[in-house]
Every structure is written in C-alpha cells, then in structure tokens.
Amino acid sequence: MPIPLVIDTDTAQDDCVAILAGLLTPEADLRGITMVAGNVGFDRQVKNAFMTFNVAAKQVPMYLGSRLPLVRPWESAENVHGDGAGGLDMDFSGFEPEAEHAVDALLRMADEAAGELNVVAIGPLTNIALAVRKRPEFASQVKHLVVMGGSNNARGNITAAAEFNFYVDPEAAKIVFDAGFNVTVVPWAPLTLKQAVFGRDVLDRIAQIETPLAHFFTSVCSATLAFDESVGIPGTTHPDSLSVAVLLRPELVTKSAQYNVDIETGSELTRGYAAMSWGVHGLAANATVIEEIDADGFRDFLLDMLGQTTQPPREFTVAGSKI
Numbered sequence: 001m002p003i004p005l006v007i008d009t010d011t012a013q014d015d016c017v018a019i020l021a022g023l024l025t026p027e028a029d030l031r032g033i034t035m036v037a038g039n040v041g042f043d044r045q046v047k048n049a050f051m052t053f054n055v056a057a058k059q060v061p062m063y064l065g066s067r068l069p070l071v072r073p074w075e076s077a078e079n080v081h082g083d084g085a086g087g088l089d090m091d092f093s094g095f096e097p098e099a100e101h102a103v104d105a106l107l108r109m110a111d112e113a114a115g116e117l118n119v120v121a122i123g124p125l126t127n128i129a130l131a132v133r134k135r136p137e138f139a140s141q142v143k144h145l146v147v148m149g150g151s152n153n154a155r156g157n158i159t160a161a162a163e164f165n166f167y168v169d170p171e172a173a174k175i176v177f178d179a180g181f182n183v184t185v186v187p188w189a190p191l192t193l194k195q196a197v198f199g200r201d202v203l204d205r206i207a208q209i210e211t212p213l214a215h216f217f218t219s220v221c222s223a224t225l226a227f228d229e230s231v232g233i234p235g236t237t238h239p240d241s242l243s244v245a246v247l248l249r250p251e252l253v254t255k256s257a258q259y260n261v262d263i264e265t266g267s268e269l270t271r272g273y274a275a276m277s278w279g280v281h282g283l284a285a286n287a288t289v290i291e292e293i294d295a296d297g298f299r300d301f302l303l304d305m306l307g308q309t310t311q312p313p314r315e316f317t318v319a320g321s322k323i
C-alpha cells in the first residue's frame with residue numbers, strides 16, 4: 001500500500017532532496033507540500049520547490065503557509081544555504097501554488113485520509129502548530145509526524161544550544177511537542193552529523209551519475225558543502241531527506257528510544273534548545289527519537305533515487321546561462 005504523506009518544508013538544499021524522495025520513491029503517495037518560513041526568503045523557497053518538481057518531471061499541489069514564525073521575527077539560514085539551489089533558475093510561468101492556505105490544506109488532507117495521513121515536517125514548526133491550534137484533534141488525526149529538529153543532548157548548529165528549525169520558531173515547536181502527536185524526531189546531532197553526511201567520496205559518485213536528478217542534487221547542495229567544510233563538517237548534511245526516508249523505509253532505523261522532548265522559549269541564550277530527557281527524570285515520553293540508522297542503506301536509498309531518469313519540462317539556467 002502506498003504511504004500517504006505531506007511534506008512541510010522551508011525549501012532549500014536538502015529540503016529539495018527530501019521532496020524528490022517524496023515524489024519519486026515508489027511506496028510514497030505524496031499528497032502535497034506545505035511551505036513555511038525558514039531557510040531562505042519565502043518566495044525563493046517556493047521557486048526552489050517548483051524547480052524540484054521540474055527536475056522530477058512530477059508535480060503535486062503546493063500550499064503556502066506561514067510567512068513568519070508565530071511571535072518572533074524571521075531569521076534566515078542564507079549564510080548556510082545561499083539561495084538554497086546553487087544559483088539555479090528557470091522560467092516559472094505556469095507554475096502556481098494552490099489558493100488554499102497550508103494550514104487549511106493540512107486539516108483537509110487529514111480529514112480525507114481518515115487517520116492514514118503522515119506529515120514530515122522539515123522546517124520550523126509554525127504551520128503544524130497553527131494547524132493544531134486551529135483544530136486540536138489534528139494531532140490525533142495524523143498517523144505519524146516525523147520532525148527534523150533539535151539535537152539529542154549534543155551541539156546545536158545556529159547556536160551552541162539550538163538547531164535551526166526549533167530556534168526560528170521555538171513557540172511553535174513547544175506547541176507541537178505538547179499536542180499529543182505520534183511523533184518521531186530526526187535530530188541534528190549526533191545522528192545527522194554522524195550518519196547523514198555525504199563526504200566528497202559519495203558526492204563524487206553522485207557527480208558521475210548522468211541524470212538530471214543527480215546534476216540537480218549537485219547544484220542544490222553546492223553552497224551548503226562550502227559552508228559545512230568551513231565549519232568542520234566533512235560533507236553535505238541530509239537530515240530532511242533522512243526524515244522522509246525513515247517514514248518510507250522504517251527498516252533504516254536501527255536504534256530509537258522514547259524521550260520527553262520540550263523546547264526552551266524563555267531564555268535568549270538557549271532559545272530553541274530541545275531538552276531530550278531519556279526516561280530517567282520522571283517525565284512522560286512524548287516522542288520517539290532516532291538514535292542510529294543504517295547509514296549505508298540511507299545513502300543507497302538516495303543514490304538509487306538520483307539514478308532515475310526523468311525528463312524535466314523546463315531547462316535550468318545559472319546566472320542566465322543554460323546548463
């Protein structure tokens with residue numbers, strides 16, 4: 001049976017790869033994507049997602065959601081991701097988002113799927129928090145929520161304490177973890193840093209795959225590679241595509257445990273810090289946190305996907321030149 005899912009995304013770099021996995025993995029029934037403020041400018045994120053549809057030669061409805069965090073000003077990760085697509089551009093005429101708001105679309109799709117909808121949230125949790133505020137039962141209607149965010153008693157990325165998605169909208173993250181979802185967390189550290197980094201060896205293999213998807217991957221990951229190497233991470237990071245992969249291929253998860261996850265909203269120093277309590281502090285578990293994956297299996301999952309031949313309807317350009 002295909003797995004019905006929605007991807008809630010701040011589309012840049014690995015978000016693009018995650019959307020490709022949702023579009024092109026045979027067992028996935030991607031019902032739509034919902035856009036949330038995060039990595040790069042909102043309208044740029046929309047373009048990045050449309051370019052992802054283009055390279056996949058496959059489109060699903062795109063719903064625009066929150067352009068700002070719940071109560072804070074937006075902060076970008078453009079220093080990490082650039083425009084999030086390595087300078088790629090194309091003719092966007094005819095590519096239009098749906099008129100329905102992302103929050104309404106999430107609620108409607110949950111109704112239509114009658115308890116079978118999965119949500120993979122790979123940006124700040126603003127849209128998910130708004131959906132559960134608009135309709136608290138949304139939390140129990142969603143079969144499985146996979147959240148990319150936080151670190152499991154390990155270092156952050158945007159600050160020492162915090163990972164970007166939870167830092168940008170900590171109030172939203174707190175609402176979501178208090179809401180009663182069946183939620184699985186894909187943390188930044190140590191999981192992503194240990195097991196979802198593609199080093200130069202893997203990137204060289206991808207560069208040799210002669211498909212539009214592989215060329216696109218190399219472009220969208222290029223800016224992040226330079227940033228990562230400048231801060232001591234030996235390759236490109238793939239927590240968002242891992243989040244889609246663990247939903248579609250649960251056998252990739254080799255170790256996980258129950259935690260109580262709560263988010264810091266009061267402090268500026270530790271804003272967005274995810275306290276992940278591992279069961280010895282008397283707190284009720286509210287999340288499954290992934291601790292280890294089959295890293296080779298995940299790499300092969302993405303390499304297989306990038307090896308598919310697609311026929312993108314539009315040509316991409318870089319700085320006005322066709323490529």
Ligand SMILES: [Ca+2]
Binds near residue numbers: 039
């Ligand atoms: Ca993301």
